[in-house]
Amino acid sequence: MAPPLPTTAGPPSTGEIPPAAIALAIRGPTLLLLFISVIIIGTNTAGGDKFNVFSAYSYMFATGIIGIIYTFIQINVKLSQMKTGNQTALDRWVLIDFYGDKVLSYMLATGTAAGFGLTVDLYNSLSGTSSFLNKANASASLLFFAFVFSAVSSVFSSYALPKKS
Amino acid sequence: MAPPLPTTAGPPSTGEIPPAAIALAIRGPTLLLLFISVIIIGTNTAGGDKFNVFSAYSYMFATGIIGIIYTFIQINVKLSQMKTGNQTALDRWVLIDFYGDKVLSYMLATGTAAGFGLTVDLYNSLSGTSSFLNKANASASLLFFAFVFSAVSSVFSSYALPKKS
Numbered sequence: 001m002a003p004p005l006p007t008t009a010g011p012p013s014t015g016e017i018p019p020a021a022i023a024l025a026i027r028g029p030t031l032l033l034l035f036i037s038v039i040i041i042g043t044n045t046a047g048g049d050k051f052n053v054f055s056a057y058s059y060m061f062a063t064g065i066i067g068i069i070y071t072f073i074q075i076n077v078k079l080s081q082m083k084t085g086n087q088t089a090l091d092r093w094v095l096i097d098f099y100g101d102k103v104l105s106y107m108l109a110t111g112t113a114a115g116f117g118l119t120v121d122l123y124n125s126l127s128g129t130s131s132f133l134n135k136a137n138a139s140a141s142l143l144f145f146a147f148v149f150s151a152v153s154s155v156f157s158s159y160a161l162p163k164k165s
Numbered sequence: 166m167a168p169p170l171p172t173t174a175g176p177p178s179t180g181e182i183p184p185a186a187i188a189l190a191i192r193g194p195t196l197l198l199l200f201i202s203v204i205i206i207g208t209n210t211a212g213g214d215k216f217n218v219f220s221a222y223s224y225m226f227a228t229g230i231i232g233i234i235y236t237f238i239q240i241n242v243k244l245s246q247m248k249t250g251n252q253t254a255l256d257r258w259v260l261i262d263f264y265g266d267k268v269l270s271y272m273l274a275t276g277t278a279a280g281f282g283l284t285v286d287l288y289n290s291l292s293g294t295s296s297f298l299n300k301a302n303a304s305a306s307l308l309f310f311a312f313v314f315s316a317v318s319s320v321f322s323s324y325a326l327p328k329k330s
Contacts (some may be wrong), residue, residue, distance in 0.1 A: 102319070106316065109271050110274050112278075113278035120221070121219050121283055161324060162327040
């Protein structure tokens with residue numbers, strides 16, 4: 001016998017899809033993009049130098065790592081909340097989602113901007129492309145898409161605010 | 166004879182202060198900071214070169230200009246709404262505030278990050294400071310504080326969302 005479905009008080013626009021499922025659908029790709037971005041920049045070397053001779057790339061790497069930790073925790077919390085069907089715990093998480101997503105999306109935005117900014121000016125000064133800059137560019141691009149997902153998540157968590165008050 | 170005060174349905178935490186007054190108190194400093202930031206970077210030259218030989222500084226300048234235009238329009242709209250006391254018009258503006266503040270704060274964050282990122286790596290590569298880099302740093306710092314104000318504004322406009330729905 002199937003257990004009765006929990007009645008979720010989701011936002012009207014999302015119909016029958018529980019908010020936790022939407023959160024997972026957004027955070028899954030975020031985690032993947034961050035993971036690849038961090039691997040690409042983390043293994044990027046030119047001659048004997050590593051990526052971290054440039055502060056902007058170090059910062060980009062750091063924002064990626066923080067993003068992975070935050071998103072990983074969020075996914076695990078959402079999964080356990082879906083399993084237990086504890087709506088009260090979900091509602092309590094609303095403020096953490098709101099401020100967490102806001103801060104993370106600003107971090108990813110600044111990480112992307114610092115990375116892209118330096119890459120463009122290195123391209124201009126070094127005349128011609130290099131494998132090092134191409135990889136830095138690829139990493140910043142992936143970080144940018146992770147930022148877009150986190151910004152969408154931030155919009156959803158802003159709309160979820162009324163449920164708290 | 167004094168006209169009767171309009172009854173505003175503000176958020177409970179702000180007591181008697183109308184939301185438009187809070188908006189002005191946040192957007193006023195934002196406009197001032199952006200204005201000074203844009204003037205400092207816009208007049209920054211080294212030798213015969215202007216700031217815009219570096220793409221990161223051009224981007225920083227552009228985000229400042231967009232910020233000034235957006236904030237100037239917002240202040241004027243809020244002032245005219247306060248004068249007419251038109252609560253319906255204020256409510257209609259809630260979504261524009263929400264998405265506008267979100268986008269602007271991301272732009273200012275990325276402008277700051279691109280500016281700071283390049284400045285730090287130029288400091289490292291040029292060995293020693295220069296007036297040009299100090300001015301770029303000052304401009305990025307002011308832009309950072311403008312970002313902080315816009316992020317606070319974005320939190321307020323997120324909390325105002327329920328009034329729309």
